[in-house]
Amino acid sequence: MSPQDSKRYRNVKVDYLARVEGEGALYLRIDKDKVEEVELRIFEPPRFFEAFLQGRRWTEAPDITARICGICPIAYQSSAISAMESIAGVTVTEPIRALRRLMYCGEWIESHILHMAMLHAPDFLGYEDAIQMAQHHPDVVKNALRLKKLGNDIMTFLGGREIHPINMRVGGFYSVPEKRDLEHFIPELEWGLEATRELAHLLAGFDYPDFERDYEYVAMRHPEEYPMWQGRIVSNRGLDIDWPEFFDHIEERHMPQSTALHSVIKERGAYMVGPIARYNLNHDKLSSDARALAKEAGLGASCANPFQSILVRGIETFYAIEEALRLITNYEKPDHAYIEAEPKAGTGYGCSEAPRGICFHRYSIDDDGIITGARIAPPTAQNQATMEEDLVDLVPLFANNTDEELTWKCEQAVRNYDPCISCSVHFLKLHVDRC
């Protein structure tokens, strides 16, 4: 780069993005107030899950794919189980369906609170981390830790442990709980509702950058409920598909100037998955109390400001706690913990709403139940193109800020998506020419 160039361009460079899960870096080259180049670099080494799944037993997929991500193992387990059950032609009983949804509520509560209170809120309040924040807002951090523990406790009780739980299987669960044991959660969940309401009010008071974009939102949609692990895949621009059609519409591009397989909708390009997409496409499926809380927090029926994802996570957490209460109240212990499922040659698809957005799986197995092909589209890979586009539009708004302020703002914009870079199946290393 020539000396003139260095005067002309501003570089925003973050060598190691903090408060995200996994290893990523950010690089922007800015000419006055225009972004010339933007790269969200992922240097998480590839781990080749889709390759070593081949030759494994179909029943192993839920436990193996959980290891893609320690933050959202339930999402991977659910999608893998759905795919295998669709091949075997198994439909689970209502109590099993409810217990899976309850597991999912636990994961949403844990993951959303972790992100809201410990990873994202410090940006809005000007702290480097939640521990610093705890010195001035001790009750906020303590309540958040207690809420997070509630989510983890639900997963641990139903799944044996919170990270890589061991109890979910193709056809159901290895072991199902007694109703009276689940009812122990009721008082803490009731406390959690109020604590989340308070948290949402606090988040509503944050100073949100005035930033909106015209996104294509993609999420699941179920006729009766806010989506977790069942429903069609829809968008606000006419996408309305069943799982087997996913790769007819979504393309994963492996580009030399990209650090990941960017997912795009073939006809239209980048799209957004995650809390805002779910909320905008399923606002009518939230409970009336959750909708009322959203209104109190200043959210309309849809939201186009990615910085407000933290607020939407708050509403979803409130909903997940309400839903957990409802599921526990209505639970009847099933006679059988699982339905026996026999393998047969075929291809199956699974999708579920990880806290960060849809997590899509496709598997082929043979008659003996040996996996012959696997393909997985994790949510963060699907959001990556949108994250980069956000940065291009965001920088001009903060062009007058100091380098440090601008850098922090860009980091915050990436954290809007709660990116989980460890979902590394599709991520790869890239060499970048740094200015």
Place this chain on the structure above:
Amino acid sequence: MHTPRKPKLAVWKFASCDGCQLSLLDCEDELLAVANTVSIAYFPEATRAVVDGPYDISLVEGSISTGEDAERIQMIRDESNLLITIGACATSGGIQGLRNFANVDQYISTVYAHPEYIHTLRNVSPISQHVFVDYEVRGCPINKYHLVEVLAAHLAGRRPNIPSYSVCVECKRRGTSCVMVAHGTPCMGPVTQAGCGAICPAYNRGCYGCYGPSEEPNTQALSAWWTKLGVEDADIARSYRSYNALSGVFRREGSRYAKKAAAGATNEERPQ
């Protein structure tokens, strides 16, 4: 009055799922106490603040799978007084270690459209293959209380109290009846290190070995028992080749049964 300096803690990540370092944030009841006792000097998953080394304690998650990472771990060792590996990836290579039994070029072309963009080592290796490791915390994922125990023991200048016996001991202590004896469910508990609390048998399933081999495990006897229960050779091989596929005894037994399974398949194909 002289206040002792807080020990500086750093958390490093290599190829992994992030779950083991998340365990530290999952210590909801202990987190603020830990933060009062040690200074969190480098922990990108939790903070954007960075304090330069050297560090008193480094926690290392993940396995080595790229040339850059092989260099980075040397730098981390140089900067760390105590280096503790956390989790199956760091202590034994983890699930991604399965590539060592396959052709990595084939793996790359299975997953990626442009293999030429991918730079990775042929083999995955645990941290101890590269640098001296002071202490290993096992498990996929680790038990978060083991992590707290290791940190507390270090601060108190004593040995950490973490079991090296098998999962069977934990089942007995928990009062879980043996799933293998009572239900004929294949279980890796007899050869797997305790520490998880024997959760799988307590939930009616066999242990799948995510804590790796226990002290002096008799894998051959266990495999013979599994064969009696009707488990095929290929499935015995798969069970050893999972989250700790590269640990010594599991690796040997996995390979022994993979060979047996391959020989069996050839025999079947041979015309009578």
